[in-house]
Amino acid sequence: VQLVESGGGSVQAGQSLRLTCQDSRRTFSRASMAWFRQAPGKEREGVAAIWPGGREPKYSDAVKGRFTVSMDKAKRLVYLQMDSLKAEDTAMYYCAADLRVCSISWYRTAEYSYWGQGTQVTVS
Numbered sequence: 001v002q003l004v005e006s007g008g009g010s011v012q013a014g015q016s017l018r019l020t021c022q023d024s025r026r027t028f029s030r031a032s033m034a035w036f037r038q039a040p041g042k043e044r045e046g047v048a049a050i051w052p053g054g055r056e057p058k059y060s061d062a063v064k065g066r067f068t069v070s071m072d073k074a075k076r077l078v079y080l081q082m083d084s085l086k087a088e089d090t091a092m093y094y095c096a097a098d099l100r101v102c103s104i105s106w107y108r109t110a111e112y113s114y115w116g117q118g119t120q121v122t123v124s
Contacts, residue, residue, distance in 0.1 A: 002023065002024050002025045002114055003021055003022070003023055003024075003025075003095045003096070003097060003114055003115060003116035004021070004022045004024075004095075004116055004117070005019060005020065005021050005093065005094065005095045005116045005117065005118060005119040006019070006020050006022070006119055007019040007020045007119060008093060008119030008120045008121045009120075009121070009122070010122040010123075010124065011085055011121075011122070011123055011124075012123070012124055013085060013086055013087055013123055013124065014084060014085065015085055015123075016081070016082060016083045016084075016085065017082045017085065017121060018079055018080065018081050018082065019035065019079065019080040019082065019093055019095075019119060019121070020077055020078070020079055021033065021035075021077065021078040021079075021080075021095030021116060022076060022077060023076045023077070023078065023095075023097060024076065025097070025114065027099060028073070028076045028097075029052060029073055030052055030099055031052065031097045031098060031099055032049060032050070032051045032052070032097065032098060032099070032100070032101035032106070033049070033050050033069075033071060033078045033095065033096070033097050034046060034047075034048065034049035034050070034069075034095070034096045034097070034101070034106060034107075034111075034112060035047040035048045035049075035069060035078075035080045035093060035094070035095060035096070036093070036094045036096055036109065037089075037091035037092065037093045037094065037121075038091055038092050038094070038118075039090060039091040039092075042091075044094070044109055045060065045062075045107070046058075046060055046106060046107025046108070046109075047059070047060055047062075047063055047067065047080070047093070048060070048063065048067055048068075048069035048080060049069070049101065049103075049106040049107070050069045050070070050071050050078065051101070051103070052071065052073065055103065057069050058103060058106050058107070060107065062088075063082075063089075066082065066083050066084045066085075067080060067081065067082050067083070068080075068081040068083075069081075078095060080093070082121070085121075085123045086123060087123050087124065088123075089121060089123050090121060090122050090123050090124075091120075091121060092118040092119070092120050092121075093118060093119050093120075093121050094115055094116055094117075094118045095115070095116040096109070096112035096114060096115050096116070097112060097113070097114040098111060098112045098113045098114065
């Protein structure tokens with residue numbers, strides 16, 4: 001397993017969680033990383049993406065201003081800080097990676113070759 005998510009849990013609306021993705025691949029330092037989520041009965045959707053070269057991160061409209069994606073290259077970690085959580089944020093959250101991700105289509109699942117197993121976030 002090359003991408004491992006952690007940090008999910010059950011919280012009340014308005015609270016915060018920080019998700020972590022551990023990437024053990026050799027190409028981590030050159031890869032674009034993203035977070036997706038999938039609620040029951042819905043398609044997987046892009047939440048945030050980050051590039052290794054300092055390009056501005058991207059966020060979906062649903063989470064912009066509440067979520068923050070960051071990367072620690074030395075530790076091979078990608079974080080998703082989630083603040084002001086809402087019930088509609090409830091979903092399985094996945095970490096994804098690929099070497100070349102277009103900033104225009106970062107939210108598309110087809111852009112990513114590597115996926116983690118997911119971590120559940122429940123907001124009540």
